[in-house]
Amino acid sequence: MxxxxxxxxxxxxxxxxxxxxxxxxxxxxxxxxxxxxxxxxxxxxxxxxxxxxxxxxxxxxxxxxxxxxxxxxxxxxxxxxxxxxxxxxxxxxxxxxxxxxxxxxxxxxxxxxxxxxxxxxxxxxxxxxxxxxxxxxxxxxxxxxxxxxxxxxxxxxxxxxxxxxxxxxxxxxxxxxxxxxxxxxxxxxxxxxxxxxxxxxxxxxxxxxxxxxxxxxxxxxxxxxxxxxxxxxxxxxxxxxxxxxxxxxxxxxxxxxxxxxxxxxxxxxxxxxxxxxxxxxxxxxxxxxxxxxxxxxxxxxxxxxxxxxxxxxxxxxxxxxxxxxRVADLVKLGGKRASLADLNRVLATVPGVQDGVFLAPRDLERNPAARLAAIVVAPGRSATEILGALRGRLDPAFLPRRLEMVDELPRDSLGKLPRAALARLVQEEP
The missing domain is CATH 3.40.50.12780 (ANL, N-terminal domain)
Structure with missing residues (x-):
């Protein structure tokens, strides 16, 4: 060449x-x-x-x-x-x-x-x-x-x-x-x-x-x-x-x-x-x-x-x-599949949500009881209100069992979210 x-x-x-x-x-x-x-x-x-x-x-x-x-x-x-x-x-x-x-x-x-x-x-x-x-x-x-x-x-x-x-x-x-x-x-x-x-x-x-x-x-x-x-x-x-x-x-x-x-x-x-x-x-x-x-x-x-x-x-x-x-972001729950990116997009449509992300636990594939978590920035809104809004937008299998309200997500200068930083917010092992 x-x-x-x-x-x-x-x-x-x-x-x-x-x-x-x-x-x-x-x-x-x-x-x-x-x-x-x-x-x-x-x-x-x-x-x-x-x-x-x-x-x-x-x-x-x-x-x-x-x-x-x-x-x-x-x-x-x-x-x-x-x-x-x-x-x-x-x-x-x-x-x-x-x-x-x-x-x-x-x-x-x-x-x-x-x-x-x-x-x-x-x-x-x-x-x-x-x-x-x-x-x-x-x-x-x-x-x-x-x-x-x-x-x-x-x-x-x-x-x-x-x-x-x-x-x-x-x-x-x-x-x-x-x-x-x-x-x-x-x-x-x-x-x-x-x-x-x-x-x-x-x-x-x-x-x-x-x-x-x-x-x-x-x-x-x-x-x-x-x-x-x-x-x-x-x-x-x-x-x-x-x-x-x-x-x-x-x-x-x-x-x-x-x-x-x-x-x-x-x-x-x-x-x-x-x-x-x-x-x-x-x-x-x-x-x-x-x-x-x-x-x-x-x-x-x-x-x-x-x-x-x-x-x-x-x-x-x-x-x-x-x-x-991402292949790594595709999750299966209750015999149904979804991508975390799509779930994040739905979360962003909830009124009052400024930022938010779904997180799959490390043991999702091997633990039948494992469920998704979500971390949300929504000043003035409660976790109960956000979860209620998601019920009308998501299949029940993908509703977060745990929903953490935070002031901001730990994004870097490009908007990326390190897995370890998110895990700390939900007290999960990184």
Missing amino acids: PPDLLTSRDVTEIICHRDGEAVTVGRFLAQAATLAARLPEHGQAVNICADRYAALVGFAAALWRGHPTLLGARPGAATQAEGAYLLADAPQPDATLPVVLVDLACGPGTFAPPAIPADRIAAIAFTSGSTGAPTAHPKPWGSLVQGAAAAAARFGLRAQDGSPASLVATVPPQHMYGFETTLMLPLHAAVAIHAGASFFPGDVLAALEAVPPRRILITTPLHLRVLLAEGRRPPDLLAVISATAPLSREMAGAVERDWGAPMLEIYGATEAGSMASRRSATEDTWLPYEGITIRPGLAEIPGLGAVTLSDAVEPVGEGRFRLLG
Whole structure:
């Protein structure tokens, strides 16, 4: 397989909007080359840059030097990786690994993008470990480039599709979803990222105001819920894209109604990356990206081959499929089956429920007396009221025997819920 360039874009194109300045691809290449020359001869990068552009330069420099970047690695996993070092945009006085500061210095001259062998491992993505120990998944450069090209074609982000799009993201570049959309797309699609942190509603709205039109918001259901509750309409958007957790049709409809932008959703997994998309307000089924085939238990990914899926899918014709939920989330009670994801969606429709999740006990398969639990955030509502509302919406077999009312769920920055943290809330062994 022939090599792919670090970036396929012209040096005059804009790759980032940072502190009111438009950064060109040419300047980016000079900064990445300058940083690459400062990196150790061998190693693996743990990129912790908070500034998204610094993270992009750090990733490119590590790749230029021949080093993979570890994505989503917990501190323990990172310190055990051979030759691991930190790429940071601020001093790290308590670091246990060597630190290289990404200072965005720029050496003299111009730099052409290097050719990267397609089979070189550019990144190693670790699963979140929400249901167990994190697992490493190597990502060959050629597969990442093909994935970026497929996403650009699906979302109209190629040069022939119009003026460059501006991407504002609430997700960190260290997560596979944020990495694919805000580090890989700028290298191989007609987009420019916004560099600053955009997590709180005010930050997100300010960032969208600061970038040129054809704006796209890259976000999650957790962040969308907060943004919609804020009640302020953002500037005109080309689209809103969500991933990391199922998005309800009600929330998707609210985005399209209140913001006047198509609400698009990505289906993906750490093991395989982004694989399919849908318009969530109007579509229940998913359409795989060009070149990707998805069937029960398996996905065929260009550059990766056959990847085992953790989700149950149902083909519905014309290449499309319906997502039934994670295989591990399918539960059987009283001879009936349900997915925890579907139960969570029903719980979210109960008036007053701001957040909530069903939890299956560890012994559900072997203990005939075992039943589901639920943990709910619903200020002003009682557990009795929530349970009463669920009786009209769920089969009795799936009603929670235990319903814990809490102030908030222990979600991480992407909205994920570690199993161990949930188990502690219901005093269950993790």
